[in-house]
Amino acid sequence: MATTLDSRLTYAPILLGVAFIATLFMVSESGYKRLHDAGQAISAAEERQMLLSRYLRLVLDAESAQRGFLLTEDKRYLRVFDPAVRALDPMIDRIVEDLRKSGFEADAKKAEAMRAAAGKKIGEMQTSLRLYGEIGRDSALQLIDTDIGHRAMSDLRHQIRHLYDREGERLAVARASSKKELLTARVLLGAASFLSLVLVVTIGVLLGRDMRRRADEAQHLGERNVELDRTVRQRTSMLFHLSSSLQKVAEREKAALARELHDELGGLLVATKIDISWLRKRVDDGSEASKLRWERVLRCLDEGLALKRRVIESLRPTLLDNVGLVAALRWLVDESLRRAGIACEERYPEKMPELSPDARIAVFRAVQECLMNITKHAKAKSVLLTVTSNERELSVVVRDDGVGIDEARIETPQSHGILGIRHRIESLNGSLVIRSLGHGVGTECGFTLPLERIRDTGT
Numbered sequence: 001m002a003t004t005l006d007s008r009l010t011y012a013p014i015l016l017g018v019a020f021i022a023t024l025f026m027v028s029e030s031g032y033k034r035l036h037d038a039g040q041a042i043s044a045a046e047e048r049q050m051l052l053s054r055y056l057r058l059v060l061d062a063e064s065a066q067r068g069f070l071l072t073e074d075k076r077y078l079r080v081f082d083p084a085v086r087a088l089d090p091m092i093d094r095i096v097e098d099l100r101k102s103g104f105e106a107d108a109k110k111a112e113a114m115r116a117a118a119g120k121k122i123g124e125m126q127t128s129l130r131l132y133g134e135i136g137r138d139s140a141l142q143l144i145d146t147d148i149g150h151r152a153m154s155d156l157r158h159q160i161r162h163l164y165d166r167e168g169e170r171l172a173v174a175r176a177s178s179k180k181e182l183l184t185a186r187v188l189l190g191a192a193s194f195l196s197l198v199l200v201v202t203i204g205v206l207l208g209r210d211m212r213r214r215a216d217e218a219q220h221l222g223e224r225n226v227e228l229d230r231t232v233r234q235r236t237s238m239l240f241h242l243s244s245s246l247q248k249v250a251e252r253e254k255a256a257l258a259r260e261l262h263d264e265l266g267g268l269l270v271a272t273k274i275d276i277s278w279l280r281k282r283v284d285d286g287s288e289a290s291k292l293r294w295e296r297v298l299r300c301l302d303e304g305l306a307l308k309r310r311v312i313e314s315l316r317p318t319l320l321d322n323v324g325l326v327a328a329l330r331w332l333v334d335e336s337l338r339r340a341g342i343a344c345e346e347r348y349p350e351k352m353p354e355l356s357p358d359a360r361i362a363v364f365r366a367v368q369e370c371l372m373n374i375t376k377h378a379k380a381k382s383v384l385l386t387v388t389s390n391e392r393e394l395s396v397v398v399r400d401d402g403v404g405i406d407e408a409r410i411e412t413p414q415s416h417g418i419l420g421i422r423h424r425i426e427s428l429n430g431s432l433v434i435r436s437l438g439h440g441v442g443t444e445c446g447f448t449l450p451l452e453r454i455r456d457t458g459t
Contacts, residue, residue, distance in 0.1 A: 034181050041174035044102055045167045051095050052164050058084045058091065059118060059156060063149075066125040070132060070140050081129075085122055089115070095163075107166055114159045120152035273301045317364065325360050326352055326387070329367060333385060336371045343382040349389045359454030362424040363396060369417045370398040370445045378402025378443065394454065397446040404436040405443045421447070429453045 062084040068077035092115050099108040124143070132140035276297055320328040326348050337344045355363070367385070374380050380402035388395045418434060425432045430449040437444055 034177065038174045038178040038181060041102075042171060042178065044098065045171040045174060048095060048098055049164055049167045049171070051091060051098075052160050052167070055088065055091050055095070055114070055118075056157070056160050058087055059121060059153070062122065062125060063153070066129060067144070070128065070137065070144065073137065078129075081125075085126075088118055088122070092118070104166075107163060110159060110163060114156060114163075117152055117156040117159055121149055121156060124149035124152060269301060269305050273298065273305075276301065320360055320364055321357070324352065325355060325363060328360075328364055329385070329387070332364065332368055332371065333383075336368070336375060337383055340375045342375065342380055345382070345384045347384075347386045347388075349387060351389075352387075353389055353394065353451060354456040355394075355454050356456045359428060359449065359456075362428055362454075363394075363449070366421045366424055366447060367396065367398060369421050373417060374398075374400045374402065377405075380442065389451070391451070393448050393450050395446065395448045397444060399437075399442060399444045401442040404439050404441055405434070407436050421445075425449065 062081050065077045065079070065081040065084070069075065069081075092111060096108045096111045099105075099111060128140040128143045131143060276294075317328045317331065319331050329348075330346065333344050333346060371383070374383060378400045380400035382401055384397075384399045386395075386397045386399075422432050425447045428449050430447055430453075432445075432447040434443070434445045436442075
């Protein structure tokens with residue numbers, strides 16, 4: 001509880017600072033929107049002022065063309081008259097539409113009134129030109145000398161000036177608002193920058209404190225890991241030696257049981273067979289039924305003796321102790337592979353080094369487990385067993401052409417046979433390598449034992 005409260009108090013300034021910056025951001029965003037609106041208002045007002053100026057200039061261009069033609073009778077002046085007159089209505093429509101879109105309906109009506117004033121002036125100019133064509137130059141000049149066109153032009157100028165001034169007022173208001181928003185944005189930006197600097201410093205201090213705390217925890221955790229690693233190594237070593245001792249005890253018990261079966265059960269079965277043979281000679285009445293029963297009894301005794309031999313060989317191969325490792329391996333290959341219909345090629349060194357009893361049984365059991373896995377899972381057609389030896393080590397490789405092995409399952413706890421092989425080999429300071437030759441190609445199991453560790457010293 002206290003740690004959680006301290007953590008909250010530690011990070012409270014950061015959270016408040018982030019909240020304040022978020023508030024500044026929202027205020028700044030609102031100010032930016034207002035600044036954007038003010039900018040649009042300035043642009044719109046300036047554009048409408050420009051349109052009003054262009055509208056007045058078009059009227060003046062038309063008036064200048066009319067007067068220049070009437071005074072000089074040069075038709076080149078009339079080139080700009082018709083284009084200027086035609087451009088007036090679209091321009092006034094544009095001004096009115098812009099004012100209405102901006103919400104200035106009263107000014108839009110005043111702009112519509114400009115159309116009437118401009119119409120009077122244009123009508124006066126067109127009438128003078130028609131009089132020039134129909135009657136003569138003097139009649140047109142007399143019309144110009146009247147104040148009709150002057151009054152219409154004065155009204156038009158007054159209306160344009162009024163609308164222009166109105167746009168100027170809006171422009172001034174928008175520019176003032178823009179300056180205000182710019183000042184506000186600068187103040188907010190300065191405040192945000194200052195607060196960001198404070199936050200950076202605060203975060204740096206907090207991170208430094210947190211890094212020191214984490215470093216202390218990491219050091220403490222490292223010390224605990226070292227202690228745990230030492231304990232794990234100790235326990236692993238104890239379990240390894242215990243497992244090795246249990247394997248040796250199990251092999252010794254198997255050997256003792258094999259000797260007892262050979263000496264006791266074997267003697268009993270042989271003596272029984274001799275007695276049965278003796279009784280058959282003296283008790284057999286020669287009938288066919290009696291003959292079948294005597295043969296069945298003797299056959300059962302023979303099968304019992306064969307079973308006894310197989311059990312003894314599986315417990316502790318007598319060939320291993322009496323003849324040697326090579327003979328025991330050849331018997332093992334013959335018993336496990338050739339009876340299963342799997343061809344096997346065997347390669348042994350010309351001179352086999354003398355191995356200790358523990359080494360002989362370890363090599364025998366490892367090869368036995370490999371061959372058992374091949375007959376059960378590999379679906380192989382042929383096997384290659386290679387035993388090589390040099391001055392430093394003994395190597396054994398068992399290779400098959402079966403379906404292969406999933407290498408991800410080699411080290412799983414469920415692979416008891418492989419784990420048993422590895423333990424036997426590593427207990428003699430050897431190394432084991434099991435690899436798949438490819439899907440549908442086969443598997444190779446190889447191990448190497450140092451001769452200095454497995455050689456029989458005779459002690």
